Amino acid sequence: MQLSTIPPRSYVISKSPSAAKQMTSSTLDRLLFLHGGGVMEVCGSSSVTLREFGCEQSLLSRPDGSASFIQGDTSVLAGVYGPAEVKVSKEIYDRATLEVLIQPKVGLPSVRERSQEQCVRETCEASLLLSLHPRSSLTLILQVLHDDGSLLSCFLNAACMALMDAGLPMSCLFCGVTCAIDTDGQIITDPTAAQEKESRALMTFAIDSTERRVLMSSTKGSFSVHELQQCIAVSQKASEKIFQFYRDSVRRRYSKTL
Amino acid sequence: MFSTLMVRVGEVLLPGDEFSCETDDTISLTDHVKPEKVVCGPGLRRSGDRLVVCKSGVLRHKQPNVFWIDSQQRRYVPAKGETVIGIVTTKSGDIFKVDFGGSEQASLSYLAFEGATKRNRPNVQVGDLVFAQFIIANKDMEPELVCIDSSGRANGMGVFGGGGLLFRVSLGLVRRLLSPHSEIRSDLDQLFTCELVVGMNGRLWVRSSSVQQTLIIANLLQSCDTMTAPQRRELFRRVKQGAL
Numbered sequence: 001m002q003l004s005t006i007p008p009r010s011y012v013i014s015k016s017p018s019a020a021k022q023m024t025s026s027t028l029d030r031l032l033f034l035h036g037g038g039v040m041e042v043c044g045s046s047s048v049t050l051r052e053f054g055c056e057q058s059l060l061s062r063p064d065g066s067a068s069f070i071q072g073d074t075s076v077l078a079g080v081y082g083p084a085e086v087k088v089s090k091e092i093y094d095r096a097t098l099e100v101l102i103q104p105k106v107g108l109p110s111v112r113e114r115s116q117e118q119c120v121r122e123t124c125e126a127s128l129l130l131s132l133h134p135r136s137s138l139t140l141i142l143q144v145l146h147d148d149g150s151l152l153s154c155f156l157n158a159a160c161m162a163l164m165d166a167g168l169p170m171s172c173l174f175c176g177v178t179c180a181i182d183t184d185g186q187i188i189t190d191p192t193a194a195q196e197k198e199s200r201a202l203m204t205f206a207i208d209s210t211e212r213r214v215l216m217s218s219t220k221g222s223f224s225v226h227e228l229q230q231c232i233a234v235s236q237k238a239s240e241k242i243f244q245f246y247r248d249s250v251r252r253r254y255s256k257t258l
Numbered sequence: 259m260f261s262t263l264m265v266r267v268g269e270v271l272l273p274g275d276e277f278s279c280e281t282d283d284t285i286s287l288t289d290h291v292k293p294e295k296v297v298c299g300p301g302l303r304r305s306g307d308r309l310v311v312c313k314s315g316v317l318r319h320k321q322p323n324v325f326w327i328d329s330q331q332r333r334y335v336p337a338k339g340e341t342v343i344g345i346v347t348t349k350s351g352d353i354f355k356v357d358f359g360g361s362e363q364a365s366l367s368y369l370a371f372e373g374a375t376k377r378n379r380p381n382v383q384v385g386d387l388v389f390a391q392f393i394i395a396n397k398d399m400e401p402e403l404v405c406i407d408s409s410g411r412a413n414g415m416g417v418f419g420g421g422g423l424l425f426r427v428s429l430g431l432v433r434r435l436l437s438p439h440s441e442i443r444s445d446l447d448q449l450f451t452c453e454l455v456v457g458m459n460g461r462l463w464v465r466s467s468s469v470q471q472t473l474i475i476a477n478l479l480q481s482c483d484t485m486t487a488p489q490r491r492e493l494f495r496r497v498k499q500g501a502l
Contacts, residue, residue, distance in 0.1 A: 064333040083333065083361040127273075129303075129312060133335075134397055136361035164273065167331030169303075169312040172274035209274045250314050251270045256486045257316060257328070257430065 048238045050190040051150075055157075055249045057165045063141075065166025069158035071190060073148035076155055078162035082138035095130040096138050102155065103143045120155050123176075123206040123216045127160075129169040138168065149193040150178035152204040152218060157242065164250065173209035175242040177235035178202065181223055187231055189238050203231050207239040259309060260294050260323065267319040271327060277309040299326025330430040334359045334459035336395035341415070343424065343457030344403060346386045354382060356390070356403055359426075359459045366390060370404035372412035380417070387418040387463065389455055422453070422465035425476050429460050431483050442482055445494045450475060 051072030060066035063079035070076075083096055090097045100121040102113040109117075124140065140162065142155050156176030163170060180191040180199035188195055196202055201221030205214050214232060223231075262277050298304060301313035302325060311317075315329030334342070336358070344356035347363060354366040366388065371380040382388070390403035405415040435442055435456050446452075452466035452475055462479060466472045478497065482490055 058330070064331070083335065085362055132397060133361065164314045165331075166333065167313050167315075167329045169301075170273035171310065171312065173272060209272070210276070247270075247272055250272060254270045254314075254316055254330070256484075257330070257434075 048189055048234055048241070050238055050241060051192075053157075053242075053245060055161055055245070057161055057249070057253050063162075063166075065162045065164070065168070067158055067161035067165055068145075069154055069161060071150055071154050071157070072192060073146055074150055074154045075145040076151075076158040077143040077145055078155075078158040079141045079143075080138065080162045080166040080168070081141075082166070082168070083133040083136035084139070086135060086137035090137065091135050094134050096128075096133040096136045098125055098128065098130065098138045098140065100124065100140045100142070100159075103141065105144045105147065116152055116155060119152060119204075119206075119216055119218050120159055123156060123174055124159060124163065126215050127170050127172050127174050127208060128163065129171055132169050147193065149191045149196045150176075150204075152176060153178040153190070156204075156206050161246070161249070164246075171210075173243065173246060174206050174215055175209070175239050175246070176204055176206050177238045177242070178204045179231040179234055181221070181227055181231070185227070187227075187234055189234055201227070203228070203235075205232060205235040207236055209239075209243050212236045212239060259296055263296065263309070263317070263325050264319065267317050267325075269317055270315070271311045271317050272314050273312050275311040278307070295323055297324045299324060301327025301329060328430065328433070330428055332428055332460065334429060336360050336364070336392050336401045337458075338392050338395045340395070340458040341389060341391045342403070342459040343455060343461040343463055344388050344390060344459075346382055346384055346388060349382070349384055356388060358401075358403075358457075359461065360401065362400065364392070364401040364403045366403040366405070370406055371416060372406050372410065382417055387424060389415045389418065389457065391415065418455075418463065422463050423472050423476055424461060424463050425480065426460050427462055427480055428483050429458075431479070432456055432458060432460055432462070435462075435479075441487065442479075442490070445491065446475070446478070449478075449494060449498055 054070040055067060057067045058065065059068060060079055063081055065080035066078060068075065068077045086097055098121055100117045102109055102117050104113060120142070140159055142158060144151065153176030156174060160174050164173070178190060180188045180195055181201040182188060182195070182199050188199070191199065199221065201219065201223040203217065203219040206216035207213070208215050259277055296309070298309065301311060301315060303310050303312050311327060313327045313329045315327040317325065318328045319325055342358045344358040344364065346354050347357050348355040352368050354368065355363045356366050357363050368374060368379055368382070374380045388405060390405045392401055393404050394402040405412065407413040434440060450466055450471055452464055452471070455463040464472050464475050466475060474497065478493070481493070485493065
């Protein structure tokens, strides 16, 4: 298990909350989009803070790949099976069938889990090279161990580590970052459950490792275009830390065979 | 590209890492220019003029220009020419279906055994273990196994005899066992005399003089997966002194 410590978080965007309610795009926004092709720039203070995170790979004996990912008190366990035999009804002739199952801590999966499954599945499909294993099935199972906010981003991170552990061909890595905008207009990255409850808007982005592009976004609440762009910029900045953590974590895993 | 790859041999790489091929702007007219060739093994893919890593693992190099990613995975993906240990699951007409731990079952013809003819069928029952090699293994076709080499000889392949123990280890350990000067293998040689069959699909089969010894060897090999070289030597030394 590996942990990285990060200083306490505070993040301020440069716009006032009253102006932020307008849903118009300013010239500044357009400039933000034009800058550096895809990767946006954060204005204001430049330190992005995340909770402590930890990861362990191949901890389960039965699945082909497994990982547990911990962000603060949020903890998810992921297992990957595949490429394995596929049911005829689910067979796709030119690529692998990816199935994502989310198991909540208690009870049966409901509508909320279904929508999260779809978010994770579409992100994984974008980064995996599924055409290299046609007519086979990949199953990704995500078990919630504890939910203390930023659950969807934790799912994404655990999924990426588990897919990497299974040795499936991927074109790039991805990570999930959750941003909350509180009532003062402050952006909080990687919020806890209490911070999520108090927030005005909640957004989760999946970001790829090669060009820092947004692969998936899931949003809740009301926010302006500028705030959305700021959140994307903050997430892209935060993703660098997560990708660096991935690298350190995998390096530790392979340290015995170097 | 060759030099940029050489620099990173032995490093841990992640999917999405790229190597770009920077061509020289000036071409020498007098010198003999040899085109740079790089052979990509598992885990490396060509994408346009770049080389993209698609598996996490350690970059390895073999003379003169072969590069691949050495990763620790459990699920086997068949490759042509590799030898595996399979389990016969069904017998239908003139082909056997063999489970080798991949995404689908491989077919094995009854004529693909040494000395087999239409009259003289090999004695293979459902549930038997076979040591065979792939002659067809690609993503679009059903994999096919044979138990003979190109000259029609068994060459160590065929149906397993009685006794012995089959168990699974990671694919990384199997490759380490099969490497030409494997330390694990030489360590094991000094410990016990045994018969060891290594399938590239992560299945190992061991038979030695007693059941107890067979079990010890199986446990030792399974624990080699998660040990560093000094830890392994220490364990083997203790077993040799009779700790188990």
